[in-house]
Amino acid sequence: MTTPAAVIVDAASYAQAVEDAVKASAAYYAGGTSALDDDAYDRLVRGIAAWEADHPDQMLPDSPTGKVAGGAVEGDVPHTVAMLSLDNVFSAEEFTAWTASLARRISRDATQFSVEPKLDGLAIAARYTRGRLSRLITRGDGTAGEDVSHAIGTIEGLPDELAEPITVEVRGEVLMTTVQFEHANEIRTEHGGQPFANPRNAAAGTLRAKDRAYTVPMTFFGYGLLPLAETEEQLAAQLGELAHSDLMARAAGLGVNTTATTAVPGITADSVERVLARVKEIAALRAELPFGIDGIVVKADLAADQQAAGAGSRAPRWAIAYKLPAVEKITRLLEVEWNVGRTGIIAPRAVLDPVEIDGSTITYATLHNPADITRRDLRLGDHVMVHRAGDVIPRVEAPVAHLRTGDEKPIVFPDVCPRCGAGIDTGEQRWRCENGRNCHLVASLSYAAGRDQLDIEGLGHTRVVQLVEAGLVKDLADLFTLTREQLLGLERMGETSTDNLLTALARAKDQPLSRVLCALGIRGTGRSMSRRIARHFATMDNIRAAAAETIQQVDGIGTEKAPSIVAELAELAPLIDKLAAAGINMTEPGATPPTAADSAAGTAAPSTSAEAGALAGMTVVVTGAMTGPLETLSRNQMNELIERAGGRSSSSVSKKTTLVVAGEGAGSKRAKAETLGIRLATPDEFATLVADHLD
DSSP states (O other), X not given: OOOOOOOOOSHHHHHHHHHHHHHHHHHHHHHSOOSSOHHHHHHHHHHHHHHHHHOGGGOXXXXXXXXXXXXXXXXXXXXXSOOOOOOEEOSHHHHHHHHHHHHHHHTSOOSOEEEEEEESSEEEEEEEETTEEEEEEEOTTSSEEOBOGGGTTSEETSOSBOSSOOOEEEEEEEEOOHHHHHHHHHHHHHTTOOOOSSHHHHHHHHHHOOSOSOOOOEEEEEEEEEEOTTSOHHHHHHHHHSOHHHHHHHHHHTTOOOGGGSSSOXXXXXXXXXXXXXXXXXXXXGGGOSSOEEEEEEEEOSHHHHHHHOBOSSSBTTEEEEEOOOSEEEEEEEEEEEEEOTTSBEEEEEEEEEEEETTEEEEEEEOXXXXXXXXXXXXXXXXXXXXXXXXXXXXXXEEOGGGOOSOOEEOOOOSSOTTTOOOEEOSSSSOEETTGGGTTHHHHHHXXXXXXXXXXXXOOHHXXXXXXXXXXXXXXXXXXXXXXXXXXXXXXXXXXXXXXXXHHHHHHTTSOHHHHHHHHTOTTOOHHHHHHHHHHHOBHHHHHHOOHHHHTTSTTOOTTHHHHHHHHHHHTHHHHHHXXXXXXXXXXXXBXXXXXXXXXXXXXXXXXXXXXXTTTTOEEEEESBOOGGGTTOOHHHHHHHHHHTTOEEESSOOTTOOEEEEOBTOOHHHHHHHHHTOEEEOHHHHHHHTGGGOO
């Protein structure tokens, strides 16, 4: 979808738009403090361009349409070759029109394109003299940039010395990965500074910072390699003849970091259709990347095509940026709500001035925990940067501190549980009501009775509320001691519904341990993890007796999660004892407990006979709607089927994934599997594969 242009109705609004765009660009490139987010800036520039197209005689000399990005920043180090920006397209139709214009310029259709992610950072030129990094220069106005050589040694992926003692210039993007960004803001706030609003602003501000009391790492990705005046003549001639893809391979060989090391490496494509397919593939992976991208860069790959197409004063005519929808927007933080989850966790939620991000209107966003609010120095009324990518829950990144007016107010933290009024345990980052699960007993019981847990038919939310309000149920175990007389005494409970509920409760007693464990709602263990724990230990007694080191033997449980699970099991001990006394099954059918030798060796014992099944050693992801023999299975039942067949179910596709079962409507996960070369199976093919394990 094309980004809509800002509406400019007259010369005065045009002049104001130019002034706003110039100020925003200057603020960003000077220190990463622009008042506009990417989408707002793009819309403003498109509006300016539209006005200028209709009124060419009124174009102002300061207009951003005729300058490279960062043109508001002055520099005193001349570039040997102009360091231009890229023009943008926002749709397949616009991209196809660009390829047609390229064909006209080179008098034929381009036969080869390079396709790379457009990294969301700051462009720099790194000059190497006889193989040693000697100077770093920003893009500046395209003809000259700032010397930021003081940053040498702080940028990962940009070696101090190349693999060959040659004199060249490497061009690329400096950015902060998600991990680096979080670390940078922690260090920055510890030293009394305001947190950066997003990783791009953090990289821009950090790159220019001098004489700070601290340093934070950044990352470099190269996208160009060119000779300098001092470059050996033969090498200079060679570089000038290489295709862009070959230049990137040469840069990587010299030790420079490129996208080749990422999940979205640069590729070559021989048609418009293949380019557009790659655009979709990269877009599908965007939310899972460890760094920000805001589009895809497409270039005529061959040097001859680039030379024939030439360049304008602002951008080359042989390259284009296919921009993706914005995943970050600036809006206002109106209020903070404090919600209590089923385990008693008290979670803050931001109430926002509604803002549209990537086609969705965002009104609420996560704030993680009180410590995070304090660290980011968030205040009511703040302009905040909100991030949303793919299906990820929107989150507030940080306040846009330079937009503060002085009218902002502190966020008030609760003194008591906002649900039940009990005290709050603030001993960990995530605050919790001292009543724990009993604070939100209705939610806890409704979850436990759900289809993927104990599957107690007839025990819906309304019935749970009725039981709790009548004082008949004070915890999960009380459900299994309910009598016929007690249930008949409730409003709208006749003999048939009472008998049906009692039958469902009796059936729930025989559910496998994995479902009982899941019903307990231990933090950090969902349905898949509960199955893995139950299959590993076989009995509840074995689980409760396990130390943190032993719990870590279960696939997917690390050093941080294990102690938390052990502590919560200890907290739940009285409830587990009551459940056992009520006749609840505490074993996993078919599972074999680990031997003492297994535990001592720190290895996982085979947990079921299914370890030798059709999926033994495989990690399987299910996506899309199932059909055929699998049509009636819920996602949780599919995951159980995978594990019965000896495999491991996963919700996300990665290099560790062995097989993706792609049903009808499969989207980004299928695209990622294709990109990574992971085996795909239809629902029918998968059903045949695991036929021996279908019920």
